[in-house]
Amino acid sequence: xxxxxxxxxxxxxxxxxxxxxxxxxxxxxxxxxxxxxxxxxxxxxxxxxxxxxxxxxxxxxxxxxxxxxxxxxxxxxxxxxxxxxxxxxxxxxxxxxxxxxxxxxxxxxxxxxxxxxxxxxxxxxxxxxxxxxxxxxxxxxxxxxxxxxxxxxxxxxxxxxxxxxxxxxxxxxxxxxxxxxxxxxxxxxxxxxxxxxxxxxxxxxxxxxxxxxxxxxxxxxxxxxxxxxxxxxxxxxxxxxxxxxxxxxxxxxxxxxxxxxxxxxxxxxxxxxxxxxxxxxxxxxxxxxxxxxxxxxxxxxxxxxxxxxxxxxxxxxxxxxxxxxxxxxxxxxxxxxxxxxxxxxxxxxxxxxxxxxxxxxxxxxxxxxxxxxxxxxxxxxxxxxxxxxxxxxxxxxxxxxxxxxxxxxxxxxxxxxxxxxxxxxxxxxxxxxxxxxxx
Ligand SMILES: Cc1ncc(COP(=O)(O)O)c(C=O)c1O
Numbered sequence: 001x002x003x004x005x006x007x008x009x010x011x012x013x014x015x016x017x018x019x020x021x022x023x024x025x026x027x028x029x030x031x032x033x034x035x036x037x038x039x040x041x042x043x044x045x046x047x048x049x050x051x052x053x054x055x056x057x058x059x060x061x062x063x064x065x066x067x068x069x070x071x072x073x074x075x076x077x078x079x080x081x082x083x084x085x086x087x088x089x090x091x092x093x094x095x096x097x098x099x100x101x102x103x104x105x106x107x108x109x110x111x112x113x114x115x116x117x118x119x120x121x122x123x124x125x126x127x128x129x130x131x132x133x134x135x136x137x138x139x140x141x142x143x144x145x146x147x148x149x150x151x152x153x154x155x156x157x158x159x160x161x162x163x164x165x166x167x168x169x170x171x172x173x174x175x176x177x178x179x180x181x182x183x184x185x186x187x188x189x190x191x192x193x194x195x196x197x198x199x200x201x202x203x204x205x206x207x208x209x210x211x212x213x214x215x216x217x218x219x220x221x222x223x224x225x226x227x228x229x230x231x232x233x234x235x236x237x238x239x240x241x242x243x244x245x246x247x248x249x250x251x252x253x254x255x256x257x258x259x260x261x262x263x264x265x266x267x268x269x270x271x272x273x274x275x276x277x278x279x280x281x282x283x284x285x286x287x288x289x290x291x292x293x294x295x296x297x298x299x300x301x302x303x304x305x306x307x308x309x310x311x312x313x314x315x316x317x318x319x320x321x322x323x324x325x326x327x328x329x330x331x332x333x334x335x336x337x338x339x340x341x342x343x344x345x346x347x348x349x350x351x352x353x354x355x356x357x358x359x360x361x362x363x364x365x366x367x368x369x370x371x372x373x374x375x376x377x378x379x380x381x382x383x384x385x386x387x388x389x390x391x392x393x394x395x396x397x398x399x400x401x402x403x404x405x406x407x408x409x410x411x412x413x414x415x416x417x418x419x420x421x422x423x424x425x426x427x428x429x430x431x432x433x434x435x436x437x438x439x
Contacts, residue, residue: 025384066321140404194412195360208248234334
């Protein structure tokens with residue numbers, strides 16, 4: 001270890017040892033958060049915190065005001081219906097039409113406690129729809145907690161890193177898993193957390209066509225809705241629309257998070273949108289767990305009832321108001337979060353100037369977009385080693401290993417908390433890092 005680092009190396013070393021994390025490359029996001037909090041507390045130094053995907057922007061006033069109004073009307077004392085308040089169901093249905101160009105029924109637009117709970121409920125129903133199937137195929141890299149959800153449910157899963165299987169290579173790779181007949185659900189995020197790659201319409205068509213062929217339910221995680229800023233998805237009812245697999249298959253379930261697109265993570269509210277075919281489909285094997293064999297009924301009165309019996313009443317009104325304003329063309333939610341793209345652009349530049357590389361660097365034939373996350377490597381260091389060394393320089397991230405990436409040299413960096421005023425601090429820390437670690 002070099003002699004003098006921006007953060008007291010004795011304290012960093014001690015805290016890493018005390019953290020009981022044998023290899024930081026395998027630590028979860030929250031474990032890294034805890035470790036960095038402790039180091040910050042002991043040293044009094046602020047880190048460049050890029051480990052956790054929390055919104056770095058203020059929540060929209062529209063949402064806050066609507067929540068307050070709902071609370072003043074007394075909703076806090078009332079249990080919300082599990083299927084959701086009519087205002088949110090209606091606005092979600094409109095949102096689907098206006099921003100995805102898909103038709104759905106209001107009854108199949110169901111609030112959830114963040115899309116985290118939406119995914120849990122989706123696994124609880126979709127992975128139990130056929131007793132002969134085993135579980136989920138994750139198109140990785142991905143959001144690690146969803147695999148944790150499968151683990152705690154006792155569901156099997158498989159995964160592969162999509163980086164080497166883009167474009168025409170996707171079909172044979174996917175088919176090799178789906179043709180076993182053992183896959184119940186297929187899950188990916190688009191734009192992708194952590195790599196920020198975005199599937200093309202052709203790739204979504206491939207996913208959809210194969211899902212239909214092998215009777216697989218697609219769970220499309222749209223946590224970063226509209227945030228591929230290379231295209232303008234912000235205008236309701238106008239092309240281009242946020243790409244979705246819903247255009248290409250029958251049995252799909254979309255997870256719409258309010259956390260990033262609406263900067264509403266603290267309210268833990270999102271929505272599930274289920275295709276009409278899937279909502280109404282009868283799966284006799286569901287009767288093993290639920291009173292009904294219908295997918296939609298089991299979702300609402302089986303899974304979501306058991307999980308939380310509905311979603312925070314006032315938060316539903318907050319999200320409904322923001323969606324309504326977006327649907328009515330009065331609130332450009334995409335414009336608000338474009339700041340993340342600008343930050344990514346500048347931050348990537350700073351890392352690259354100091355010897356770093358972007359790991360997932362291309363989207364088939366073009367550079368990957370600037371968005372909420374980007375991926376990093378440094379010559380000669382594994383992701384674990386890089387993560388650990390960077391802590392001494394006051395920069396925190398997570399390893400790509402925990403995202404299912406096969407690129408062991410990489411880290412995921414989240415741009416959200418890095419306000420432009422912090423760029424000079426990052427620059428100076430990375431300059432020293434580069435000097436100390438140049439080969
Ligand atoms: C891909 C992905 N899915 C789901 C979530 C969770 O979203 P929510 O806050 O709506 O539960 C996240 C949050 O970081 C995410 O990155």
